Amino acid sequence: MKILKLFLIIIIIFNFTKINSAENNNDLVNKISKNIRCLICQGQSIYDSQSDFSISMKLLIKKKLEEGLNEKEIYDFLKDKYGQWISYNPEFNKKTFILWILPILLFIIGGAILFNKLFVKKY
């Protein structure tokens, strides 16, 4: 359809004129902290928590950033030390692929059922 083509063209043009804002270290510390669990709290990230552990962790993250590690390396470092539980972003591995795949699988199955109901003629 003509409209669809027009939409696609606009989206593509749009994408080429995007600007990504540069992040300084402080913003990065905040961004990473929001994804790290405070291990002595009940369900808070170290960004939200004011506990000693969280404050020390935030300083540690800042130190690592200044040492030149990038975001992914810091997550890996923390997960290496404290285990998977500390990161709010679950990995995609043998044990967790069901977590990620199952909703999408259900979506596809739902789509198939709908398709069946709507487009397949029943007599």
Added chain:
Amino acid sequence: MKNKIILITLLLFFSFCLIVLFKGLNNSNEYIPENTYQTLKEFKLKDLYSDNEISSDKIFVNSDYYILNIWASWCGPCRKEHPKLMELSKKTSVKFIGINYRDNPKNAKNFINKFGNPYSFIFVDMNGIISIELGAYGVPETFIINKDKKIIKKFIGFLDDKSFNEINSILK
């Protein structure tokens, strides 16, 4: 017939969920990561008494085992476990090393003067970063380190009698 199969499948599935959740209820909420048993990495911190920065490599020498205890003067459980630490330090020949965590040096020195010094050396970790890098969550925490600088046991929290017995048996 098809409906019966679906029904039985669903019943089985929910029974499975029930069992899992039932077991889940009885799981404890405590979390001790498995990667704690690593080699002690070198760190540099100031000495409580001389204010000079010293490397851990210079302190963790000449002992079969080391007991690394993270403590603070404001920490209640640290106070509670301190007498036992004193007792242990007198009984064994292993080196006790303390890390004073996020504390005021004056208060730390007062604490030691009042309750005794089991440590052959006390590091000062003002912002807590080195302790965190060791894998500690807070105070008190105690590590048993062997002469190859490998962390062989970690105790989170206050050392009760059971923990002390465990330490004793490891040190033998």
Added chain:
Amino acid sequence: MLGSIWAYYELGWGGFWFWDPVENVSLMPWLSLTALLHCILVLEKKKILTSWTVVLSMATFILSVSGTFLVRSGILNSVHTFANDPERGLFILFFLFFLIFLCLIVFSVFNKKHNDETIKINFLSKETSILINNWFMMYFLSVVLIGTLYPIFLEVLTNEKISVGPPFYYKLILPFLIPFLIFMSAVSYLKWIKSEFKKLEIEIILLFIISFLISFLIFKKFGFESLIIGILTPFAFYLFLNTIKDFLLNKQNNFSQKISHFGFSFLILSILLNSIFSSEIITNLKVGEKFSFKGGTIIFNSLKENNGKNYKSIIGDFEIKDNKNGFTKLNPELRIYNQPLIVTSEADIKTSLFSDKFLVMNSVKNNEYFNVRYQIKPFMIWIWISTLILVIGGFFSLIKKLYEK
């Protein structure tokens, strides 16, 4: 919504949604309830989807009860779990599964095979759009459900603990929001697809261009952090403009739908704009110090002490000077309760029509410094208002049903 308001205003957490298990658990019945509501709208005209509607009703109720279980039993690690009573949890667990099994049996016994299949559903019709709505709703529901329950199952089965938090939910939900918004926008055009399409085309393209233009201007000035947000925002604007256009121009009489869909698009837009434009400054200040940032200056004037009934409070006197030389007074508080000894931090929030100013202070151990967190959160009040509109719309449709009876 009330929980979010409480977390934001009273607890001073600086946010309104954290994907905490308890929050998720209260969201889930709402998702299935929304799907159910849309189903009922179909049901009143044609006798199809009856079995599915029944399933949804049972699911909504079961989700509410499972919510009680997850929160009160202590099985989940959450900021909201205060009562960790495994015994009570056991009772609720058995009650919950008794319900589930009961529903299964009742459904299988009493479900009559309706003549669903012989009624062909016209492809481009209201029924299809409801089905698509349900399809997406069930997907969002499954994301939240699986994200919340998976850690429990994994831990019981493999003894491994993982955390599922915001990154998971955003990665799975945001991309699917885009087609969802497109479908919602398309709904208003359904009746006209066959006839006056030419006239429609101009409308569609015009609104589309306007949406992209606005988004482009926003991004040019502020940038954004992800591609998904970049595409999501123009479509959110598009839906928003569409619902307004529906209100003003279209003569259809589904008033409650207009209100709800307007509320929904407004909510999505407010949340998006809020997350793009929010900024935060964290710094340590002593009394009398100032801190300058791009938008202005934080001035820490003084501390006042106050004695309440069962607490002592320390109130910080702050002033924020912005670039236009306007002053905002903010007074965050630290309360020291004595029985038991707990220190809480009360944020001070100044709400205005376009943005909230949020300030919270925490004492830094062994120091005269205070850790000061200042946030500018635009459009916060619109998030609450749009949710209210959304709910009112749903309410209207229910009342209309009762009235018509």
